[in-house]
Amino acid sequence: MSESTPGAEPLVEVEGLEKYYYEQDTILDRLLGRDPVSIKAVDGLDFEIHEGETLGLVGESGCGKSTTGETLLRLREATDGQVRFDGQNLFEMTDGELTEFRRRAQVVFQDPFSSLDPRMTAGEIITEPLEIHDIAGPAERRERAIDLLERVGLSGDQIDRYPNEFSGGQRQRIGIARALALEPDFIVLDEPVSALDVSVQAQVLNLLEDLQAEFDLTYLFIAHDLSVVRHISDRVSVMYLGEIVETGSVEDIFESPAHPYTRALLESVPRASADEHGRRVDTLEGDVPSPRAPPDGCRFHTRCPHAREACRAEVPADIEVESGQYAACFRNVDDHPYWRSEPLAHAEVNAGGE
Ligand SMILES: Nc1ncnc2c1ncn2[C@@H]1O[C@H](COP(=O)(O)OP(=O)(O)OP(=O)(O)O)[C@@H](O)[C@H]1O
Numbered sequence: 001m002s003e004s005t006p007g008a009e010p011l012v013e014v015e016g017l018e019k020y021y022y023e024q025d026t027i028l029d030r031l032l033g034r035d036p037v038s039i040k041a042v043d044g045l046d047f048e049i050h051e052g053e054t055l056g057l058v059g060e061s062g063c064g065k066s067t068t069g070e071t072l073l074r075l076r077e078a079t080d081g082q083v084r085f086d087g088q089n090l091f092e093m094t095d096g097e098l099t100e101f102r103r104r105a106q107v108v109f110q111d112p113f114s115s116l117d118p119r120m121t122a123g124e125i126i127t128e129p130l131e132i133h134d135i136a137g138p139a140e141r142r143e144r145a146i147d148l149l150e151r152v153g154l155s156g157d158q159i160d161r162y163p164n165e166f167s168g169g170q171r172q173r174i175g176i177a178r179a180l181a182l183e184p185d186f187i188v189l190d191e192p193v194s195a196l197d198v199s200v201q202a203q204v205l206n207l208l209e210d211l212q213a214e215f216d217l218t219y220l221f222i223a224h225d226l227s228v229v230r231h232i233s234d235r236v237s238v239m240y241l242g243e244i245v246e247t248g249s250v251e252d253i254f255e256s257p258a259h260p261y262t263r264a265l266l267e268s269v270p271r272a273s274a275d276e277h278g279r280r281v282d283t284l285e286g287d288v289p290s291p292r293a294p295p296d297g298c299r300f301h302t303r304c305p306h307a308r309e310a311c312r313a314e315v316p317a318d319i320e321v322e323s324g325q326y327a328a329c330f331r332n333v334d335d336h337p338y339w340r341s342e343p344l345a346h347a348e349v350n351a352g353g354e
Helices: 027-031 065-072 095-104 122-132 138-151 168-180 198-215 226-230 250-255 260-267 309-313 345-351
Strands: 010-023 037-050 054-058 080-085 105-108 186-190 218-223 235-240 243-249 319-322 325-327
Touching: 010 065, 010 218, 037 065, 037 218, 037 243, 054 065, 054 226, 065 186, 065 218, 095 105, 105 168, 122 138, 122 168, 138 168, 168 198, 218 226, 226 250, 235 250, 235 260, 243 250, 243 260
Parallel strands: 054 218, 054 235, 105 186, 186 218
Antiparallel strands: 010 037, 010 080, 235 243, 243 325, 319 325
């Protein structure tokens, strides 16, 4: 799915990205005659992130969001597909180009408790990337660390403290300062506030927004909870079982979602329910099927309250529902055989008719 934002060039362009993990793939498995099992964690993604924008990537746990972020930073090798960063093919970079990419693209992880080395001081954590990239001498690095601590809302005199002397929110601020040390252009924020108390989440989100404006940053913001991405994202892509099912502006996704999965995520009530007018609304039943054997056709059909026979075999290419809003669902195609095929049994029960 792609969309052009006037005036902004794509910084990250993803085409047909796939990342499969393999199980039962050891020599012993082969000796025992076991076939390798592929886990299709990311299975053909197309999207763009424009300079200066925040793309929210949402979906339930296990949909492949972290794998996407890690693969497009080349922290994991892709199985197939292409990623272009500032026009350059990420998978064909020379060592020198890759080093420069590693300076320009950073990541902030979810858990500020396990992602910071407990034996290193805040200053050492923040200056480590500068050391690795051989930037500045020790005194200048320390100066930069003090400056960064202050920019993320901590105090420069906390530089020699260890992670266990900080609260969760403060630790995440240290993680953010570390990500900023190399003056990057792009940051993957992988559930950066999910481990924090709700009261602290808003402060960290505000900080991320301020830093984006101050340093012209481009963000991929990963979250399982749509409400978290609402205020920080310009556009949102919704992911289900390794695929993007809908992309649109924040307004489109929240005001007129076009894919039943997006609607169900927004609803986020784990059972069928009714809106204030007594109409049935889309809700999520059951768990995400295993990416070892994803359903044929539309991967969401096994849980979709609108699924028809047609959805078991086929899924439409991304349909532009509104300008810049794309959804992969037959419900957005008026004259498709979808409308003439039988509803699936679970859909009849869940949707209560059209
Ligand atoms: N190293 C790995 N080896 C095998 N399978 C993996 C590996 N990492 C992830 N997976 C599987 O790939 C799928 C996608 O995982 P991923 O962590 O990318 O999803 P996610 O949407 O980020 O979920 P979460 O929010 O729980 O991290 C899951 O089924 C997961 O079990």
